[in-house]
Amino acid sequence: MKKATFPAVISTAIVCYLFWLCITGQLAMLFEGEAAWQVLVAGALVSLGVGLFAGKYFIHERSFYLWHPARLFTGLLYCIIIFPWELLKANWDVAKRALSPKLPINPGIVKVPVDLQSEYGQSALANSITLTPGTITMEVTEETTDEGEQDYFYIHWIDVATAEEKEAGDAIKGTMEKWLRRIWK
Amino acid sequence: MRYVIDALIVISIFFAFAGVVGMLRMPDTFCRMQSATNISTCGILGVIIGGILYSAIYLGNAEMAIKLAVMGVFYIITNPIAGHILAKGAYKHGVRPENKMVVDRLEEDFEQ
Amino acid sequence: MSELLFFGICFLALALMLCFRIFIGPTVADRANAADCVDALTDMALILFALYTGRGIFLDIALVAAVLGFVGTTIIGRYLEGKL
Numbered sequence: 001m002k003k004a005t006f007p008a009v010i011s012t013a014i015v016c017y018l019f020w021l022c023i024t025g026q027l028a029m030l031f032e033g034e035a036a037w038q039v040l041v042a043g044a045l046v047s048l049g050v051g052l053f054a055g056k057y058f059i060h061e062r063s064f065y066l067w068h069p070a071r072l073f074t075g076l077l078y079c080i081i082i083f084p085w086e087l088l089k090a091n092w093d094v095a096k097r098a099l100s101p102k103l104p105i106n107p108g109i110v111k112v113p114v115d116l117q118s119e120y121g122q123s124a125l126a127n128s129i130t131l132t133p134g135t136i137t138m139e140v141t142e143e144t145t146d147e148g149e150q151d152y153f154y155i156h157w158i159d160v161a162t163a164e165e166k167e168a169g170d171a172i173k174g175t176m177e178k179w180l181r182r183i184w185k
Numbered sequence: 186m187r188y189v190i191d192a193l194i195v196i197s198i199f200f201a202f203a204g205v206v207g208m209l210r211m212p213d214t215f216c217r218m219q220s221a222t223n224i225s226t227c228g229i230l231g232v233i234i235g236g237i238l239y240s241a242i243y244l245g246n247a248e249m250a251i252k253l254a255v256m257g258v259f260y261i262i263t264n265p266i267a268g269h270i271l272a273k274g275a276y277k278h279g280v281r282p283e284n285k286m287v288v289d290r291l292e293e294d295f296e297q
Numbered sequence: 298m299s300e301l302l303f304f305g306i307c308f309l310a311l312a313l314m315l316c317f318r319i320f321i322g323p324t325v326a327d328r329a330n331a332a333d334c335v336d337a338l339t340d341m342a343l344i345l346f347a348l349y350t351g352r353g354i355f356l357d358i359a360l361v362a363a364v365l366g367f368v369g370t371t372i373i374g375r376y377l378e379g380k381l
Contacts, residue, residue: 020256022252023252027251028248028251076189077186077278078278087227093229094220095199097207098203098206098210103210103211103212105216106287107286107287108286108287108290109286109289109292110292124267126269127262130265130269132222133219134219135219136222138269138276139273143295156215156272160287161187163288163290194301198304198307201311209317209318210302214327217318217330218368221334225334225337228335228338229340231347232341233361234349239348249348249353252357256356256360256363259360259363259364261367263368267333267367267371270369270374270375271330271333271373272328274375274376274377275325275377277377277378278326278378283368296337
């Protein structure tokens with residue numbers, strides 16, 4: 001475990017302070033100009049302490065990487081339009097399977113190669129895959145071949161169309177990985 | 186606007202119903218987990234978006250709307266972590282489906 | 298106004314249906330998963346009740362219930378994996 005760097009502490013503390021503002025209701029009062037300064041100062045102290053202790057677990061490299069207009073815009077577009085559409089399609093598919101009288105399921109665990117290199121990109125992709133109904137990420141491994149390192153996900157899939165690695169990868173994470181590659185290389 | 190909020194909540198109830206029926210009908214543990222994801226994504230987001238609209242427009246209470254948005258973000262962040270850890274733990278604990286799976290790469294690669 | 302209560306009762310009925318899976322579930326993972334979903338469904342009923350009465354204090358209770366459900370499910374998963 002590495003030591004906590006200064007930008008990691010600051011960025012964790014900013015997220016904690018935002019959460020504090022939302023949960024105590026001070027963010028709504030801040031716009032009306034009647035926020036209590038005692039609550040604001042106490043929140044700043046507590047979130048700084050939390051960042052000091054927990055920063056090294058959350059941030060490992062390049063703390064403010066997402067704070068760039070193009071990446072921020074792509075991320076917001078992904079979170080607001082692209083991913084909910086995939087979520088709705090997968091939800092409708094699984095609901096149709098569960099409600100149909102013949103129960104057409106075909107489960108299996110497939111192995112899928114991942115092209116993303118960054119730690120945050122891989123965790124975002126794994127969480128997106130798990131959040132869509134019909135697929136669950138079960139294991140993440142890394143294999144060394146002669147061409148270099150290649151990461152693999154093991155995914156439980158409710159309707160196995162193909163067991164071949166590339167085609168299964170395209171069917172499961174094609175759109176999501178294409179958009180995430182624009183944020184994290 | 187009232188009908189939009191009602192429609193969102195009814196869509197959410199439909200997906201939650203489909204998830205509950207799936208959890209009661211599916212034959213093995215991992216397929217039941219897939220249906221559980223159905224409950225905790227679309228079954229929740231409809232109510233949360235409808236609640237944000239309702240509390241911002243009809244109640245005029247910005248604090249409640251912000252709290253609801255925080256709850257939605259919290260559910261979206263934490264739900265895949267719990268699902269992933271539960272599925273991995275069940276697999277490592279030795280849970281296997283009764284009917285054979287079509288392909289099981291995890292067993293082929295790790296159980297030599 | 299009163300249809301919010303009706304939707305909340307629908308969610309509670311779904312949660313009651315799901316309790317059947319907690320009783321008959323063959324493995325521990327089934328029970329933990331179904332308990333997580335019952336937690337989420339009762340949370341939704343609580344949110345609808347908070348909207349019906351217009352009091353924000355119920356939302357705090359719903360948030361705390363969500364946090365406790367996540368922590369419980371995660372700890373049961375880690376224990377099954379054998380790494381606790």
